[in-house]
Amino acid sequence: MSGRPPAPPWTGWFLLNALGIRIHSDPASAVDVENLVGLALRRNPKRAHLLVSRVLAKHVPTEPALVIAAGELLGAFVAQALAGSGQCGLGAGTGLPPGDGHSVRLAAQKLNEVLAHWTLPQERAGLISSLAEQVAGLRTHVPGAVVIGYAETATGLGRLVANALGAYYIHSTRHATPGVAHAAGFEEGHSHATSHLLVPTDPHWLQGNGPVILVDDELSTGSTVINTIRELHALVPHSTYVVAALIDLRSASDRERFDALATELDCRISVVALGAGSIELGSDILARAAELIDSLPRQAAPAAHAAQPGRLSILEFTAADITPVRSDRFGNKAPPAQETISAVAGAVAGHLDGLESHVPVVVVGTEENMFLPLAIAAALDTLRPDAGVRFSTTTRSPIVPVDRDDYAIAGALTFASHDLSADGPGTRFAYNLTGAGKRPGTIVVFPEPGTGISDLMCGSTPAGLPGLATALQAAADHVVVVLLPADYPTPHTSTEETP
Numbered sequence: 001m002s003g004r005p006p007a008p009p010w011t012g013w014f015l016l017n018a019l020g021i022r023i024h025s026d027p028a029s030a031v032d033v034e035n036l037v038g039l040a041l042r043r044n045p046k047r048a049h050l051l052v053s054r055v056l057a058k059h060v061p062t063e064p065a066l067v068i069a070a071g072e073l074l075g076a077f078v079a080q081a082l083a084g085s086g087q088c089g090l091g092a093g094t095g096l097p098p099g100d101g102h103s104v105r106l107a108a109q110k111l112n113e114v115l116a117h118w119t120l121p122q123e124r125a126g127l128i129s130s131l132a133e134q135v136a137g138l139r140t141h142v143p144g145a146v147v148i149g150y151a152e153t154a155t156g157l158g159r160l161v162a163n164a165l166g167a168y169y170i171h172s173t174r175h176a177t178p179g180v181a182h183a184a185g186f187e188e189g190h191s192h193a194t195s196h197l198l199v200p201t202d203p204h205w206l207q208g209n210g211p212v213i214l215v216d217d218e219l220s221t222g223s224t225v226i227n228t229i230r231e232l233h234a235l236v237p238h239s240t241y242v243v244a245a246l247i248d249l250r251s252a253s254d255r256e257r258f259d260a261l262a263t264e265l266d267c268r269i270s271v272v273a274l275g276a277g278s279i280e281l282g283s284d285i286l287a288r289a290a291e292l293i294d295s296l297p298r299q300a301a302p303a304a305h306a307a308q309p310g311r312l313s314i315l316e317f318t319a320a321d322i323t324p325v326r327s328d329r330f331g332n333k334a335p336p337a338q339e340t341i342s343a344v345a346g347a348v349a350g351h352l353d354g355l356e357s358h359v360p361v362v363v364v365g366t367e368e369n370m371f372l373p374l375a376i377a378a379a380l381d382t383l384r385p386d387a388g389v390r391f392s393t394t395t396r397s398p399i400v401p402v403d404r405d406d407y408a409i410a411g412a413l414t415f416a417s418h419d420l421s422a423d424g425p426g427t428r429f430a431y432n433l434t435g436a437g438k439r440p441g442t443i444v445v446f447p448e449p450g451t452g453i454s455d456l457m458c459g460s461t462p463a464g465l466p467g468l469a470t471a472l473q474a475a476a477d478h479v480v481v482v483l484l485p486a487d488y489p490t491p492h493t494s495t496e497e498t499p
Helices: 011-021 064-083 100-114 122-137 155-167 223-235 252-265 285-295 338-352 371-383 453-459 470-473
Strands: 022-025 039-044 047-052 146-149 168-171 184-187 194-197 210-217 241-247 268-280 311-316 361-365 388-391 412-416 427-431 442-445 477-482
Touching: 011 039, 039 285, 047 210, 047 241, 064 100, 064 122, 064 155, 064 241, 064 268, 064 371, 064 388, 100 122, 122 210, 122 477, 146 155, 155 168, 155 210, 155 371, 210 223, 210 470, 223 252, 223 371, 223 442, 252 268, 285 412, 311 338, 311 470, 338 371, 338 477, 361 371, 427 470, 453 470, 453 477, 470 477
Parallel strands: 146 168, 146 210, 210 241, 241 268, 311 477, 361 388, 361 442, 442 477
Antiparallel strands: 022 268, 039 047, 184 194, 412 427
16 A cells, blocks of 8 residues: 555564564464564563563553453453353353354454554554454353452453453552451562552452452463462362463463362363463573663663653542542452543543644553553543544563664653552653653553642652652653542441352
8 A cells, every 4th residue: 555654573573683582372372472462671680571562551552442352352262261161151141152252263363463464543443443342242241250350460451351251350459458458468479579469348259159260461480370379269269260361371381280280179270361372582581681781772761850841730530520439459340430431531531622732642550550541541532533542551560671663662761659559669660651752742640549649749769769740741741640539448348249
């Protein structure tokens, strides 16, 4: 087609060439792993590389409808696995009869096409809209299911899977929750921040007979999942566990560990993923990665004093405006009400009137606060299709930025944490809002509900780092901070049956 821009290179090429890191898709993979992720370097002595998802919107600003479609498609994979096994009452009437995965496969093929083929923005928007409609038709109620997402990366993904299944949802947390006792805890060995807690306020949250679904963005060894299943099974044994991830790169020996655990616990453990394959790292990968990092030119993040900072606006909602937000870390039977999503999106859209020069618009969630900002971004995209809305979130993970188009993280912003974490305050990051010649016109940021504006300007510690709002002002022409009221629960004492 005349005038079509050239396709960008795969964002894993730089590390493939520099370190020999290679990703291979399984021939049976529903979506090619190379289409789902790029590669970046971690600043982490335990693991050298990071698989940077193109559909998670954690590190890469992404179309909100694409993020939602990918997450709900993963939920359809879970429902299909349960239906195919004849478990949990699935089958007739669910839309996914046992053994019939044709509609799910078609949706996966369409997702693969969206990710694989470089198209003009209008064509891409049409493909994503068609995919979203197709995936929405796969939603399936799974009676009694409990979905658990992993903090911080998969908190939004887990909610999308739960939405697709009509299930109770809770995610692990690293936030401090004074007054709310934890029900379980487990370790994620390779993570920058390893400890997870589960803090459900309903004491009956795990006591039903439905399946338990564990959701993460990737499976590398599966050790975190094994730790989790052991802990949950010790609390309340279940007959069926399903592990769901965007990509599954476990080795054959790691897969055997899952089989051995199922035999040991006398339960069924299934694994589903959009993409499956393997990764080659080579010997001495940590040492070679450290040498590569040392050889790279130091890339400084934009400083607020280096240029005229963007304009700052505050949109504050109170309990008189919307229902206070109850975090999924405490467990919820349903997502935030559509009325809340529509009200906030409408207010943001109205705030953007007259700001046509301030596009694209990037909606930014913060750490574990992923799903509600994503849903608002999707609604905003519908209200303002001219704004080029994208969505991403901040993170704890320290990643090395390299401003080149064959690498997944082009730029980094660094700032002080603003939330109350179990391990205390620290350094936080936002990626791909800078670098690669890109600059958002407007950033709409959603701090953790209950946050005050002073926390976002000054931050906490480490000393010398700006707060979140100040850091974002250095990266965009206009920053809109949206403050939402929080519903911080007290322990639930009802004798209500398990969701």
